[in-house]
Amino acid sequence: MKRLLEIEFIKLWNNRASKALIISYFILLTSIALIAAVKFDIGPIKFHLAEQGIFNFPYIWHFNTFITAIFKLFLAIVIVSMMANEYSNKTIKQNLIDGLSKKEFVLSKFLTVISFSLVSTIFVFVVSLILGLVYSDYNEISIIFSELEYLFAFFIKLVGFFSFCLFLGILVKRSAFALGFLILWAIFENLGIRFLVWGFMGKEASEKVLDFLPLESMSNLLKEPFSRLGAVQSVAKQIGEEFNMDYVVHWYEILIVLFWTGCFIYGSYALLKKRDL
Structure with missing residues (x-):
């Protein structure tokens, strides 16, 4: 496995565009700390975003x-x-000639997906821990390390999404078309299937069906957090509204995404196995 990962990272690091995107991605992950600097001071109105509780443990x-x-x-x-790049530079064919099996080739890509996801998760954990220790009103150990299931859900979400992208990359072969297909699928899943099922089974049933689709199931792992804020809930109560959302990461939501991840990786291998390279 170490050899397979080394091969992939050498390819990525020797590609300028990939290197620039990877560096930009981790810079953006770090830039979340800039949210703490958002301040509005207009006469008597003083607003500091970090003081609204978003960095509380x-x-x-x-x-x-x-x-x-x-x-x-x-x-x-x-x-x-x-x-x-594997197809355009014919490195995939060269790898197979050099003794790499198609199974090992797909495994090397999946290991890269897991590596990206794991490093991203660790990175977010470190940045969040630092921000929390600086700005949180609660610093008890039991509170700091509670609700870490969101980090696990984040990791699973990335693995599932990147596995889908890997499958599309093998299916379509060209990056622009693969990304276009990803956007079209997101639209089709969210609008096309939603209204199709809605028409036959009703609104409530359509929502349940959507929960089992790839992108929607990944989205369900991390529900929007804004309505959890005390300030938001306070405003909602003043206008007679109330949020009763379920923010918990459920085990069955994890299983659905893992199922799709398995399908995408197996589909990638099946496509590669069938093709004459």
């Missing part, structure tokens, strides 16, 4: 993983480009 684990998950598109571009 354990809420910070939910907030930061939700926000940083948005930046996953940077690594998605790296992954689909990685596969496109």
